[in-house]
Amino acid sequence: MTVRSEPAQHAGMRASNLALVLGEIARTGSVSRARVAAHTGLTKSSVSALVTDLISAGLVAESGPASTERGRPATALALAPAGAAGLGLEINVDYLAAVVTDLAGAPRYHHVVRRDNRDRGVDEVVADLIDVARTAAGSAAAQGLPLAGACVAVPGLAVDGTVVRAPNLEWPRVDLADSVGDAIGLEVVLENEANLAALGEMWFGGHQDDSAPLRDFVHVSGEIGIGGGIVIDGEVFRGAHAGAGELGHVVVAPGGPRCACGGHGCLERMAGQQEILARAQVATMADLTHACEAGDQAALDAVADAGRHLGVALASVLTLLDPAAIVLGGAFATLAPWLSAATSASIGHHTGATEPPPLLVSGLGSDAAVRGAAGTVVRRVIADPAAYLAQRPAGRVGPS
Amino acid sequence: MTVRSEPAQHAGMRASNLALVLGEIARTGSVSRARVAAHTGLTKSSVSALVTDLISAGLVAESGPASTERGRPATALALAPAGAAGLGLEINVDYLAAVVTDLAGAPRYHHVVRRDNRDRGVDEVVADLIDVARTAAGSAAAQGLPLAGACVAVPGLAVDGTVVRAPNLEWPRVDLADSVGDAIGLEVVLENEANLAALGEMWFGGHQDDSAPLRDFVHVSGEIGIGGGIVIDGEVFRGAHAGAGELGHVVVAPGGPRCACGGHGCLERMAGQQEILARAQVATMADLTHACEAGDQAALDAVADAGRHLGVALASVLTLLDPAAIVLGGAFATLAPWLSAATSASIGHHTGATEPPPLLVSGLGSDAAVRGAAGTVVRRVIADPAAYLAQRPAGRVGPS
DNA sequence: CACTTTAGTTCACGACTCGGACTATGTATC
C-alpha cells in the first residue's frame, strides 16, 4: 500500500542494539566493553550481554588485554576476521574481477581477468564470471572465510537482480543475480558500478579522517563512459527509479551535439574517453598518459578541455547537492595531474562559492567498484548482524 | 565525535510505536483500532494501550461508530483538531505572512501583509513579523488551538536558528529564531523558503495520489530569485552545509554572463524575473501575465526563452536526481501556460529519456512556503508525539 | 599492604509487547 515502518518490538530492539555495538567495534577497530557502553549510551550490563552473543556468533573476538591508565585493564574487542566475508564481483567492458573481503574490510583475494567483453555473447561472459566467482569462493573456503553473500558491479542499470540496461555492453535484460546465485550457492545482489565505486572509495579510499569520515560526497568514475555515484549520509542515493547520479549525461553544452543517450551536449559526449582520445589524436588511454607526460600540447589541450567541461557539470552538482567533497576516480584519477587544475578553475568560474569543497583524487583507481562490491556484503552484516545470523542457522546465538 | 545512533530502549520502543499508530491515523484520516493493528503489525492489545495514551494526551479523538460489513462495528479514530497546532511564518522580499494549521493540516488562520521589505531596516521588519506572529497566536488561542511551535520561512540560508545569508534582502546574520521565539514564547525553527514550499506542496498541494503519495520530487519556486527544493523519500535534502537545491544557480549557459552569486551563466541570471521582465519590456509580473494573455509576442518569447533555460537546468536535475516528478511553483506556476511547453521540449532535447517524469504545476502558488512552515510544526508532533508530550508537562500521558 | 580506580558480571526490577481468553455488539441464517 504505502510506506509503513515496522513496529518496534523486543526482537527489533535487541537487533538494533546488537548492530549498535558491532558498529562501534567496527568503527574503532578495537575497544573495551566499557568504552562501547560509554560511547553508545547503553549500560555496561547490556553491552556485556550483547557482546557475549556477538562472540558466540563468531563475529567478534577478544584480542587480549589492553592497558589502561589506572584500574583493571580492559579486554579489547575486535571484529573476528573469520566471522564473515564478502565476495565482490565486477563485469566491465574490458575485464572481469573478483575480490574477497573479510569482516574488517581487508582484501583477502583479488583477481582480474582482462578481456574485451563487448563482442562476446552474454552467456559466454556470464559463464566466465561464474568461473571467476567459483575460484574466489574456493579461495575463501581455503582461508576459512564464510561468505555471507556476493555483490556484482555492473556497468549499467540494475533493478531487482536484473540488468535492465548496459549501454556499453549492448546487453539485453539479464537475470544475473539468479544465474550467478544458483551457480555459487550464495545470495547475490546487483548494483551499478559507479555507485559501488563511490562506496569503495568511502570505505577503503583513505580519505576518511577519523574525526570526520567522508559521508557526503560525489564520486566521478571515468571508465569507457562517465559515471557518478552520489553518497548522502553514508548511503548511495538512487533516486525514484534507481537512475540517479548519471553525471555523464548532465548538460554541459546546451544545444550541443547529439549524445548516444538521445540528449544533446551531455558531459560524456563532450569529455568522454572517445572524445578525448580523438582530440588528442592517440589510440589508447595509456598513449594519452604518455603523451601528457611528454608534454604533447594536443594531448594536454584535450585533457584540459575535458576538465573544463567536467567543471561545468560539477558546478551544477555542487549547487544542487552541496556535497562535502568531490572524488575523481577511474580514468580521471589517472589524468588528474593535467585535468584537475582546469576543472577547479571551471568550477570556480561557474559557482560563486568562495570555498568550494575539496577535489580529491581516488587512491583505488579501477579497483574501487569491486572493493565496494565486496565491502557492501560485509557492511550489511555489520549493519544488521541479527538478520545475518537468523539467515544462517549454523551460527547459533544465545547462551547455553 | 561521529555519527552515533541512539541505543534502543523501552521508552524509545514505546515512542516509536506511538508515532507509528498516530502516523497511521493521520495518514488514513479515520481508522479503527483493529485496522491500525492490522496495518502496523502491532497486536490489538498494544494498539489499544497506545491509543488510550494518545486520547488522554488529547491528540486523538474517537469520532463515533463506523459501520462494518459484519460483526461489531468499529469506533473510528481521528486526529483531534484541537490537539496541537502549528504556526507558520514567512518573511519574503515583498510580504510577511502567517498561517495557523491544526493537527490535521487544515488552515485555521491566514494573514498576509504586503510591503516591500528590501529598503527597510532588519529590526523594523522583525518587529513587524513579531506583530504578525502575535496576532496569529492570539487567533489560535481564541480557537482553542494549542501551538506546538513555530517555523519561519526565510528567503535565504538558515543554520541553527540564524539567517546566515539572505541575498535579496541584503541582511546581515540575524538571530531570528531567538528574537521571535522570546517574543511569542514558542520554540521557533528557521528554514529556507524554497524547501518549505516543496514540503507545503507535498502535504497540501493535492498531487498525492492515495496509492502513491508524491515523496520524491523537485519543487521549483520562482519568486524574486529562483529557488529549488529537493524532496527525497518525503524529506528535504539539504546537503552537507544546508546549501543544496539552489536550482537558480545551476549553470545553463557555460561561459555566460556573470551572476550576482559570483558564478557565470546561472539559471537565475538567464531566466530570473528581472531578466524576463526586461526582455518582455514590462514592469511587473502582473503586466507580464496580461501581456501574455493578450498575445504580446515579446512577452511570449521572453517567457518561452526562460522556459528553455529552465528546461536545461531541469534536464541536469533529472539525470542527477531521478525524481518522480517536477513541480513548478511560485511565479513559474502563474506563467506555466506559456512556459511549460518550452520547458518540456527543452528537457526532452537535453535528455534521452523516452518518458520524463511529469511536470506538475503548483496549486498553492505563493502560499506554499507558509503552509509548509505551519505543516512542519504539526508534522513533527505527529512524527514524534512522545517528544511533544514530554516537552509540555501540561499534557499528561498514562492512566490514573 | 591498604586504598583507589577502572572493567566486567550478576541479579532483581520495571517497562514494554505478545498472545490468548474474554466481553461487546453487530449481521446472517433458519
Add this chain to the structure above:
DNA sequence: GATACATAGTCCGAGTCGTGAACTAAAGTG
C-alpha cells in the same frame, strides 16, 4: 426472533530485554 457467526476491543499472564545497583576482578598508588 432465537441462534450462530464475525468482528471490535479489553484484560491479564507470560516472555523479552534494558536498567541500575551491588559485587567481583585486576590493575596502579602511596
